[in-house]
Amino acid sequence: MNKVINRSLLFSLIAGLIFSSGFAQTSIKENAPKGWHLLNKQTSGYYGISLDKAYDFLKGKKSTPVIVAVIDSGVDTTHEDLKSILWHNPGEIPGNGIDDDKNGYVDDVYGWNFIGGRDGRNVKEDSYEAARVYHEYKGKFEDVTDPSTLSKEDKDKYEMWVKAKQQVVGEVDLSLLEKYKQIAKDMIVEDLIIQGDLKKKEYNCKDLNGYNPTAVAAQKIKQTMTYICGLNKNDDITNEQIIEDLQGEIRKMESAQKAPEDYRGEIVKDNYNDFSDRFYGNNDVMANTPFHGTHVSGIIAAARNNGVGIDGIADNVKIMMVRAVPDGDEHDKDIALAIRYAVDNGAKVINMSFGKGFSPQKDWVDDAVRYAQSKGVLLVHAAGNDAADIDTAWNFPTPVFKSDGKRASNWITVGASGDPKLGGLVAGFSNYGKKEVEVFAPGVKIYSTIPGGDTYGDAQGTSMASPVVAGVAALILEYYPSLTPEQVKFAIEKSALKPDMKVKNPGTDDDVDLNELSKTGGILNAYEAVKLASTLKGERKQENIKTKSTVKPTKRG
Structure with a gap:
């Protein structure tokens, strides 16, 4: 699951709507320069990753292309800052309806969509x-x-x-369910008024600046959106995101009374319990929910120095989109096959900005992680946004194998850092764990690509912190391709900068050292990471990791 609005703040919104007549206006006081996460603390005052300094260090060195797979909700393949950096399957002829490279996936030009149907429909929401x-x-x-x-x-x-x-x-307090439903119903009606006034189907809090509706209903939703954007410190949150997240909470409450709908099964139509039935889905990696994946992709590799939009972290990367994450919780089979697809098609880094509290088919995912490990592929995973200690709380997938308790060596779990000027050095929503979180990276007010062709905006979460680490990992592999995933992991973690200050333990007012919240007690620094990487002797085996699947497609009528 990936969310733009923090769940605890969504509850604040709902509580306010139910128990009060309105909200106090909440403005976003903390402003940050766009791309603050890339800056150098010494020159800018912000706890960024010192990316320019890293590039200065790498100047004159040879770069080789790296494929980064993004397992996510989809990507805007038309975006001006992403079109040039999207992976194109070299073995596939677009649009001919033939599996040219015989990998089991027809016309997988940009990647694959494991939550789509052969009839062209796509899973949007899920349980x-x-x-x-x-x-x-x-x-x-x-x-x-x-x-x-x-x-x-x-x-x-x-x-x-x-x-x-x-x-x-x-x-779940079922006494509130009907009130939640009524709120959602009212918001949809009120939302239509603003859509008509602004002549936009989707709008954000920035669009509401200077908009003074006369209709009481429109005034109410403007007030609601201003409040939730203020709580999240993010004025790029849209009307559709708020309504979708509220509807998701309603689905969650309804599940206390009745079994959830089989959204995926009705569209995908595979035999879910048969892992050999793996060649399902479609090639629509954009689908209808590309916000999250588009934002993540831009953080990693939006075209640099092209005169438009933003600069991503890595300058010689191709993004492979593997769509497997709906609005709801992802399914273990889709994640396991997404990892395998990425590995088989040449990815060296896989970003996974999603997570959930249960993993009934964890063995499938574990086997895929082992497969990635055997092929020299690094996995980077977001820690989650529940302000929870994941040493004791579950946030799947995890690097600890269910069968033997051993730990994957090719895995980095990332918490979200911020800045004292942005509410704190550690994001108040971030999960943490002295054993399970390796490093923190910027994840507050991160400016990146969003769907719309030429559109950009802020988002925050460990979902944004993870691709910052994935981008730096890819940058290291561009210039030091002989390093193994374990060596890249070592360079990133060993070089993390340890701030000389106490930080707030997420979800509390307790002041703690950062080493109480993660293994390294540090924040990612690209310059220090590439500098350390340059001193390591590469141990990667010279082999072509692009392999063909040995499992034959299951025939389905």
Whole structure:
């Protein structure tokens, strides 16, 4: 799942709508230069990653192209700052309806969409994994009184079901459900008024500046949007994002009473429980939900020095989009196959800005992670946005293998940093973990590409911090291609800058050292990372990691 609005702040919005007649106006006081995350602390005063200094260090050195796979919601393939950096499958002839490279995926020009149907439809919204787990095993475990009598396999499932039940049923106040539904219904009606006035289907808080509606309903939604943008410190949040997230919370509440709809199954039509049935989906990587993936892709590799928009981090990267993340929780099978697709088609870095609290088919994902590890591919994962300690809370996928408890060596988990001028050096929403989070990277008010062809805006979350690390990892591999994923990971983590100050523990007012929130106790620094990488002797085996799948397509009528 990837969200633009922090869940705790969405609840603040809903509570305000239910229990008060309105909001106090909340302005965004903290301004930051666009691209602050790339700046040098010594020259700008912001805790950026010192990217220009890194490029100064690399000047005159040879760069080789690197493919970075982005497993996400989709990408705007028409964007002016992304068109030139999108991966094009060299073995595929676009639009001929033939699987030219015989990899099982027809016309996979920019990548693949694992949550699309062969009829051209695409999964937009989906249910939450906790609800899926709860209802799948409810009939089997609801009447269990003595779990010690269960087999080991069933005990594991039972423990997962109990936790899912607590989340689905125990944390939901059903007395508010009808009020939530009415709020969503009212917002949709009010939203139509503003759409008509502004002559725009989708608009953000910036668009509302100077807009003075006369209709009371339009005044109300303007006030609502201003409030939520202020709480999130992000005036690029749109009307559609707010309504979609509210509807998602309603779906989550409804799952306490009834099994969620099978959004994916109705469109994708694979045999979900058969992992060999893997050649499903379609080639529409843009689909209808590309905001998140477009923003992430721009952070990594938006065309540099082209005179438009923004500069991404890495200057010789091709972005491969693998669409597997809906508005809701992703499915383990899609993630496992997305990782394998990226590896088989030459990605050296995979960015994963998503996460969820349950992983019933974790073995499938673990096997894919092992496969990536065996092929020398680095995985970069967002820590999550619940202000939670993921040493004890679940945020899947994880680098710890279920079967033996061993840890993947090719994995970096990233928390979100900010700046004291932007509310704190550690983002208040970021997950953390002394054991499970390796490093922090900028993830507050990150300016990047958004859908629209020539549109840009802010977003924040560990979803934005992860591609900052992925971009630096790709930059290292451009100039030092003989390094292994483990060596790149070492360079990034060992060189992280350790600030000489206390930080706020997310979700609390406690002042702590940053090394209490992550393994390194540091913040990513591109200059220090490439400098350290330059001293390492490459250990990567010289092999072509682009391989063909050995699993034959499952025939389906």
